[in-house]
Amino acid sequence: MSKSYKIAVLGASGYTGSELVRLLLRHSGLEIAALSADSKAGKPMAEVFPQFAGVDLPELKKIDAIDLAEIDGVFCALPHGTTQEVISQTLAKKPNLKIVDLSADFRLADLDAYAEWYGHPHKAPELQAEAVYGLVEIHREKIRTARLVANPGCYTTTAELPVIALLQAGAIDPEEIVIDAKTGMTGAGRAAKEGMLFSEVSEGIHAYGVGKHRHMAELDQEFSEAAGKPVRPSFTPHLAPMNRGIYATTYVRGTGGTDAERMHGILADRYADEPFVTVLPFGQVPQSRHVRGSNMVQIGVVADRRPGRAIVISTLDNLVKGASGQAVQNMNLVLGLPETMGLEQVALFP
Amino acid sequence: MSKSYKIAVLGASGYTGSELVRLLLRHSGLEIAALSADSKAGKPMAEVFPQFAGVDLPELKKIDAIDLAEIDGVFCALPHGTTQEVISQTLAKKPNLKIVDLSADFRLADLDAYAEWYGHPHKAPELQAEAVYGLVEIHREKIRTARLVANPGCYTTTAELPVIALLQAGAIDPEEIVIDAKTGMTGAGRAAKEGMLFSEVSEGIHAYGVGKHRHMAELDQEFSEAAGKPVRPSFTPHLAPMNRGIYATTYVRGTGGTDAERMHGILADRYADEPFVTVLPFGQVPQSRHVRGSNMVQIGVVADRRPGRAIVISTLDNLVKGASGQAVQNMNLVLGLPETMGLEQVALFP
Amino acid sequence: MSKSYKIAVLGASGYTGSELVRLLLRHSGLEIAALSADSKAGKPMAEVFPQFAGVDLPELKKIDAIDLAEIDGVFCALPHGTTQEVISQTLAKKPNLKIVDLSADFRLADLDAYAEWYGHPHKAPELQAEAVYGLVEIHREKIRTARLVANPGCYTTTAELPVIALLQAGAIDPEEIVIDAKTGMTGAGRAAKEGMLFSEVSEGIHAYGVGKHRHMAELDQEFSEAAGKPVRPSFTPHLAPMNRGIYATTYVRGTGGTDAERMHGILADRYADEPFVTVLPFGQVPQSRHVRGSNMVQIGVVADRRPGRAIVISTLDNLVKGASGQAVQNMNLVLGLPETMGLEQVALFP
Amino acid sequence: MSKSYKIAVLGASGYTGSELVRLLLRHSGLEIAALSADSKAGKPMAEVFPQFAGVDLPELKKIDAIDLAEIDGVFCALPHGTTQEVISQTLAKKPNLKIVDLSADFRLADLDAYAEWYGHPHKAPELQAEAVYGLVEIHREKIRTARLVANPGCYTTTAELPVIALLQAGAIDPEEIVIDAKTGMTGAGRAAKEGMLFSEVSEGIHAYGVGKHRHMAELDQEFSEAAGKPVRPSFTPHLAPMNRGIYATTYVRGTGGTDAERMHGILADRYADEPFVTVLPFGQVPQSRHVRGSNMVQIGVVADRRPGRAIVISTLDNLVKGASGQAVQNMNLVLGLPETMGLEQVALFP
Structure with a gap:
């Protein structure tokens, strides 16, 4: 079966990024089409995370080098601060993308609360207005139709x-x-x-x-x-x-x-x-x-x-329900895939 | 300098027992004269706790085999349940001993509370009446004159x-x-x-x-x-x-x-x-x-x-202030030694 | 897709047993039909391993209570010693079973070596003669046609x-x-x-x-x-x-x-x-x-x-390539399934 | 008892430095007179290592700010590379100091071997000639009379x-x-x-x-x-x-x-x-x-x-016999103190 949707992971060199890759590799509806990591651009993912040695994955590249034309959904696993601008620019280039953001940048609906807690004004207030807080079990229906989902904190x-x-x-x-x-x-x-x-x-x-x-x-x-x-x-x-x-x-x-x-x-x-x-x-x-x-x-x-x-x-x-797993759950929802797809894995214990 | 007081540790094969031994080995006023461990009687301490290999220590023996005549103070590090009887018998044999008990057996002044939490009547109620709760910084003065100190829980x-x-x-x-x-x-x-x-x-x-x-x-x-x-x-x-x-x-x-x-x-x-x-x-x-x-x-x-x-x-x-260290602190008090003796060690970090 | 083969796991209350269950839950060709654990018979698996809470699994039962008629393959994750007898009896009841044994009981082809290292004579020498040492990358072709595979040590x-x-x-x-x-x-x-x-x-x-x-x-x-x-x-x-x-x-x-x-x-x-x-x-x-x-x-x-x-x-x-994962790999081989089925999972790091 | 010798620890903000402080605090012959840590100069030791909260210790200062007149012995726990120069300068100021160096800078008697392994010529070859390799149990007698001891690696x-x-x-x-x-x-x-x-x-x-x-x-x-x-x-x-x-x-x-x-x-x-x-x-x-x-x-x-x-x-x-403990053992030797002084502590287990 060919996978349905093509996915980019921005910020693949962090732990939530590698966890997204782990989950997506066993997801039958989402295909990893691009991985970004600015400071490690040009390196194979396996050099940054050796657990992927032998796994066929796209090379890490800079965000700007990603061809958005082929992308359906974006996981944004970038550090707080740059995310608002990156997502603004990305949606400006391709407005019909679906984005699940794992940072804290779009979680607070109240712009004043954002400014108070983060020490600077919000850089994308118009996007904040449409962002949906992605706590699936509480806000599932609103998430289904969202373009931009703010994945909650762990x-x-x-x-x-x-x-x-x-x-x-x-x-x-x-x-x-x-x-x-x-x-x-x-x-x-x-x-x-x-x-x-x-x-x-x-x-x-x-x-x-x-x-x-x-x-x-x-x-x-x-x-x-x-x-x-x-x-x-x-x-x-x-x-x-x-x-x-x-x-x-x-x-x-x-x-x-x-x-x-x-x-x-x-x-x-x-x-x-x-x-x-x-x-x-x-x-x-x-x-x-x-x-x-x-x-x-x-x-x-x-x-x-x-x-x-x-x-x-x-x-x-x-890293899973507290970050990358819930992000996949959100992406499944916004793309109309079964909510549990790619997330069936039982815990690794001991 | 010859050490002032001779000490027995009952229950030396548990972790609070070995911790007492560790502390006493650098204590200039207390000397380890006897170590008991019923199930391991006859073995050298270093066989039960290899960190003592090469250290000169008395062999483990049964409690009854300890000659109380030479003992000034007893640390009782036995499991809950047997302690009340052991201490009763020990004090019957030598009433002027000083005992610091690390178990929970003498911590509750209220015999009903004891029976409720531990599921059976107290076996040494008359001793309970004289036992002092050994939280040093709170009950220091009462402890000084006690014969039996109930060392608090961690x-x-x-x-x-x-x-x-x-x-x-x-x-x-x-x-x-x-x-x-x-x-x-x-x-x-x-x-x-x-x-x-x-x-x-x-x-x-x-x-x-x-x-x-x-x-x-x-x-x-x-x-x-x-x-x-x-x-x-x-x-x-x-x-x-x-x-x-x-x-x-x-x-x-x-x-x-x-x-x-x-x-x-x-x-x-x-x-x-x-x-x-x-x-x-x-x-x-x-x-x-x-x-x-x-x-x-x-x-x-x-x-x-x-x-x-x-x-x-x-x-x-x-194991230290929550058990064996506070026990030494209590023993110092009841024997009239400087309270900090043998406890000067700074934390081991990292 | 209905899964092709029905599987029993003997010894599901140990770590290799729970690991087999974890892997089989995401295996599309093998279905868990029975779980045994003698001392915990009658309990739900989730009581013994809480990571399975909410997962639909058969109750633990005694080995004898398993209906072999419905079973195609058996993973035997029992302790050393009883395994030879259990497997002898099981194959006597249903000779056309496929068995992958995770114990050491059938790993040594030389009966004298077995007796020397394990301190007693082999209890199923005739089965030993047919057992294949399941180091897949070395003995793959012999394994394909085996009835009894001795899964190697870790x-x-x-x-x-x-x-x-x-x-x-x-x-x-x-x-x-x-x-x-x-x-x-x-x-x-x-x-x-x-x-x-x-x-x-x-x-x-x-x-x-x-x-x-x-x-x-x-x-x-x-x-x-x-x-x-x-x-x-x-x-x-x-x-x-x-x-x-x-x-x-x-x-x-x-x-x-x-x-x-x-x-x-x-x-x-x-x-x-x-x-x-x-x-x-x-x-x-x-x-x-x-x-x-x-x-x-x-x-x-x-x-x-x-x-x-x-x-x-x-x-x-x-627990995976050193035990349960290689066991699944062996079972895939003896049942004619794709060798990697159910084993595609990337490492969990960090 | 007033302690016999005054000690400076250079590089007290690293782990071997803090370990030296831990050991010296219970050493009855060596007194901590000065602690250096260039990047943390001016801070109390307890801010860098909170295990020393409440302990009376000199403030961290820059090396140059130490008054060598009052110092008898120096532990040098600086990173490789700067040590050769620091020790040269220190001995130039006060030639009769005793120095135990915990770095690798003076361990190799062969200057060519040093250059080969460390990638640059030795910066204090004349001092190297007098340095003694401080593996006490092997070179004890040579160490006793040394001015500069190269503490061995762990x-x-x-x-x-x-x-x-x-x-x-x-x-x-x-x-x-x-x-x-x-x-x-x-x-x-x-x-x-x-x-x-x-x-x-x-x-x-x-x-x-x-x-x-x-x-x-x-x-x-x-x-x-x-x-x-x-x-x-x-x-x-x-x-x-x-x-x-x-x-x-x-x-x-x-x-x-x-x-x-x-x-x-x-x-x-x-x-x-x-x-x-x-x-x-x-x-x-x-x-x-x-x-x-x-x-x-x-x-x-x-x-x-x-x-x-x-x-x-x-x-x-x-950190002890592999670094700071052996360094104290060496310092005891060169200062004529009993070799085991300050090192009597039994292992902390568990």
């Missing part, structure tokens, strides 16, 4: 899936949401920094960005929409000595007598038919390693011993 | 040091304490279980004992005493893929206008002269790896963006 | 692929082969033993089984066949703190003026058309992480500075 | 201790030495490079510098001196996913009927009285984790099944 996807469902059901107090999140190292990308060295990360754990992580802006936006009023959760990210995985432990308080078991019921119902969300039996706790490499989210709900409170735990692989 | 020491100080100062709401804690694997000991295998622990993180971990009983006891009324915090332990370290991220709400910076001031003042507690500058976050192998606690306080709330982070090495 | 596959090719070419001295191999923890399985605990394995490396590892018997058999005379290499396995991966560094001496570059040419030619073997450019060194989760072998050849000698490095994932 | 110390002893005894064939070595990440220092990121190092193993690692030059020098003729061993370093530890598996062939057990005897005799070398019982294999954080070397000897050959395994902590 932390935010993890926390939003359970919490939005509970907020929409009016089951929890929006003033009392505490999200204690843990991530692996790949979420920080491949740029060499002292704090990311093996010797600085292994055999220890620590919080970072406490009180000021940019993913808060996404949480605020989506939680507020779900609650119908402004919500500002507490959110603390931690770095654990592992490659992959986000693990969010969320402390919530039920409203109107809603207890933990009822919350579990709400989530189990809400996600019963979702192919990539598993709500574990009440009281059971997920482990991040059991979703490693897959597009799955596992959610557990446990009663807190403080009456009326619950501990909601959600986990996913930050 | 999680509890980590969370209690900052939270008790804040509760005693009336600075935080006792109803709104959420402790999200992360530990390394050594806290679970050396008994072989499937869930503790390398392949089951590496490259992932997960919560466990959610809503029911026994260290809650200690937190309740100490927090309630500090607050002057019953306190039941939310507490969720997680297992991170590392050997050592407890990392507690505690979410609190100030009372009467107390903000995060004020909380930081309270902690900085309270622990200014403590040799084993470092309160970092306001807004700075500790890392568990920076206390690895040392008896230090590092505490950081950061403002939550929700007004009036703070995130208090504390970390220590579960 | 260490042996890693070392044999380069060394057999060099021996068959007469390029290296059979008397001077030193194999220094490193493995991850999953090779030891899931049975709980002290030496496999996270705290005993992380943050360190060590050799084991030095001078007496059973995989030597396989190496001897295959190397001797390739060389046309008895060969007994030196082989030292090490345990590295990682889940997956075998990494064999093999020191060889060229014969008749064969230098390292010539050896590289021999290997590059020999494996040019093999879908699962990549010979890297001369002088380039593979990394075990770049084959993680895939069925790939990467081989590198570097000149030693001692004239005429070379360092040949080969690596694979012990 | 790989080289590990391999040289057993192999030199065997060569000196004429027990092994110098033509047939194969050293397969594994190291942890800290050996590469703290400078940020892509290949040293957690995500690139964890969960995998690989060889590097194959056939051309600079430590070969040291091995050649010391092995040749021991054998009395030119020796060029095969040496292959690997990077294992751990912080600390060198593990050398050395394959040797006995001469004149010397078997493995005899080699063991030679090593056991040779190192019987050495405080930092433990030769394990014949056939027993060390683990790198059992020397972590200590100045110990553990050596094991196992018979190869190839007659007349043995596998000699040695391990140490690359």
